[in-house]
Amino acid sequence: xxxxxxxxxxxxxxxxxxxxxxxxxxxxxxxxxxxxxxxxxxxxxxxxxxxxxxxxxxxxxxxxxxxxxxxxxxxxxxxxxxxxxxxxxxxxxxxxxxxxxxxxxxxxxxxxxxxxxxxxxxxxxxxxxxxxxxxxxxxxxxxxxxxxxxxxxxxxxxxxxxxxxxxxxxxxxxxxxxxxxxxxxxxxxxxxxxxxxxxxxxxxxxxxxxxxxxxxxxxxxxxxxxxxxxxxxxxxxxxxxxxxxxxxxxxxxxxxxxxxxxxxxxxxxxxxxxxxxxxxxxxxxxxxxxxxxxxxxxxxxxxxxxxxxxxxxxxxxxxxxxxxxxxxxxxxxxxxxxxxxxxxxxxxxxxxxxxxxxxxxxxxxxxxxxxxxxxxxxxxxxxxxxxxxxxxxxxxxxxxxxxxxxxxxxxxxxxxxxxxxxxxxxxxxxxxxxxxxxxxxxxxxx
Numbered sequence: 001x002x003x004x005x006x007x008x009x010x011x012x013x014x015x016x017x018x019x020x021x022x023x024x025x026x027x028x029x030x031x032x033x034x035x036x037x038x039x040x041x042x043x044x045x046x047x048x049x050x051x052x053x054x055x056x057x058x059x060x061x062x063x064x065x066x067x068x069x070x071x072x073x074x075x076x077x078x079x080x081x082x083x084x085x086x087x088x089x090x091x092x093x094x095x096x097x098x099x100x101x102x103x104x105x106x107x108x109x110x111x112x113x114x115x116x117x118x119x120x121x122x123x124x125x126x127x128x129x130x131x132x133x134x135x136x137x138x139x140x141x142x143x144x145x146x147x148x149x150x151x152x153x154x155x156x157x158x159x160x161x162x163x164x165x166x167x168x169x170x171x172x173x174x175x176x177x178x179x180x181x182x183x184x185x186x187x188x189x190x191x192x193x194x195x196x197x198x199x200x201x202x203x204x205x206x207x208x209x210x211x212x213x214x215x216x217x218x219x220x221x222x223x224x225x226x227x228x229x230x231x232x233x234x235x236x237x238x239x240x241x242x243x244x245x246x247x248x249x250x251x252x253x254x255x256x257x258x259x260x261x262x263x264x265x266x267x268x269x270x271x272x273x274x275x276x277x278x279x280x281x282x283x284x285x286x287x288x289x290x291x292x293x294x295x296x297x298x299x300x301x302x303x304x305x306x307x308x309x310x311x312x313x314x315x316x317x318x319x320x321x322x323x324x325x326x327x328x329x330x331x332x333x334x335x336x337x338x339x340x341x342x343x344x345x346x347x348x349x350x351x352x353x354x355x356x357x358x359x360x361x362x363x364x365x366x367x368x369x370x371x372x373x374x375x376x377x378x379x380x381x382x383x384x385x386x387x388x389x390x391x392x393x394x395x396x397x398x399x400x401x402x403x404x405x406x407x408x409x410x411x412x413x414x415x416x417x418x419x420x421x422x423x424x425x426x427x428x429x430x431x432x433x434x435x436x437x438x439x440x441x442x443x444x445x446x
Contacts, residue, residue: 029117030058031067036109036122043101045132045161045226050098053109053122055089063093067111071097074106074124076222077172081108102170104129104224127224133160134168134227136213144238144333145205148275153211153234154200157193159227167197168227172217175201180208180236180334181282183308190217206274207239208334238334241272243281245340248327250316256349256437257378259318267313268340270306270329280310285330288314290345293322320382320437322346349373349382349438353430354414356443360424367392367446371414371432385414388438391431392418402429 036053043049051071055064067089072081085099095109106124113119138155145151153175158165171193178186193199214231215221221229248268251259266288270281288301304314304327316325327340356369371390374381388410393402405428408418420428430443 031055031064031111031113031117031120032058033109033111033120033122036125038107038125038127040127041125042128042130043104044130045159046100048098048100049127050096051085051107051109052094052096054092054094055111056093057117063089063091064117065089065091065093067093067114069095069097070110070112071099072108072110072121073101073103075103076105076224077217077220078105081106081110083110101127103222103226129224129226131223131228132226134158134171134215134230135160135165136230136232138213138232138234141211141234141237143236144240146275147206147239147241147273147334148204149239150202151205151237152200152202153213154198155213155232156197157199157215157227158197167193167195169193169195169197171197171199171215171225171227173199174214174216174219175203176212176214177203178210178212180210181308183282188219204275205237205239206276207241207272208236209239210234210236239274240334240336241274241281242336243270243272243284243329243338244278245270245286245327245329245338248325248340248343250325250343250345252344253346253348255439256318256320256347256373256382257380259347260380261378263315264318265313266304266316266325266327267311268327270310270312270338272310272335280308281306281329281335282308282310284310284332284335286312287328287330288316289326289328290317290319290323291325292319293324298326318347318382320347320349347437350378351385351432351438351441353432353441353443356430356446358428358446363421363423365420365422365424365426365428367416367418367420367428367430369416369430369443371410371416371441373438383438384412385410385432385438386412388414388435389433390416390418391433392420393429393431394420394422394426397425397427 034054039050070083071085073084074081085097087095087097089095104127108122108124110121157168157171159168175189189201211234246269250266271278272281284306286304289298291298301317304312306312324342329338331337351373352375354370354372359366390408392405394405395402408416428446432441434440
């Protein structure tokens, strides 16, 4: 919220309400100023300056006595003149008005008109100033507040005169809020210092941000202000936000090798409460957790960081079987933890017969081989398969019917060795049945 600025002045330069004579309809004559001058063109702080001139009848050149005259100033950065002093013409139509000014700028003398004469003013004179040292004396602010909390930023503007620091009235001041990320824009709030040099702005802290104060008007320092250019830093305020995770997703089902190449991704959005609305949490950290089916323990997996909009996406680990997953927002100096809803994911593991062969004696057959969960096209392995079962089947030559013969247990690296009391007149095959996450596979006919 940008506040309108007003120019104030110290001492006799306090801005005054116009005392113009009410205009009337029957204006038949005109007036003009002659010889408008200022006693100085470059002013020091609190230096009185005297404005002189003469008000005459435009047609007859006769002096106009007893008429009100205002001295008006257009301060730097302003578009309108404001009255700063007033006087009355003498019997000879002249005036001499002494005052101090709150700044340099354009100055003119103005006549508001009377019962028979219209308004007129002099050509403007530009007055410059000599700067004086200035400073901000800041009041303390809290280091941390809940997001959305109004915080009062106050202090005093002072200038140094003859070695002493004095309050300065009427200084244009801008309070600047700089968010903790460059993807968000700075926000400026404006005010002016009061008669005691004091200022106060109460603004909401909607997130972690750095706050500074400067002598500027619409981003600009004007050289015809008395105080030299200065600023001060309130420092960083942690705007502590509660958070929530929305739209957390993960594939409900995948095969381990496919999940590993090119990767299985979890994603979602983290939002924080800024005091009035939910907005994206910029560059926050999210940890993924999983809990295998049947377990009560959660295990930490990989981590993701949100982007400038609060969105996150990253790979997660491949864990065989069914598991519940959560995304948890990590606690930070300005961030409260939160946890997503739970999603369920099942990862299966496809098996392959790497080798399978048979040899025969007169009355027996010997079937050997190896089952793996990897192949040349899928070289990554997730288990040795040791301890899992395989089934041996047989059929007589010429038959199409397979018969179950026996079950064996896979040894180290998925190897098996099975013996059948059937000779060369039989064919064999070995089947690895689905077991938990491990998917079925069948050897070639042996």
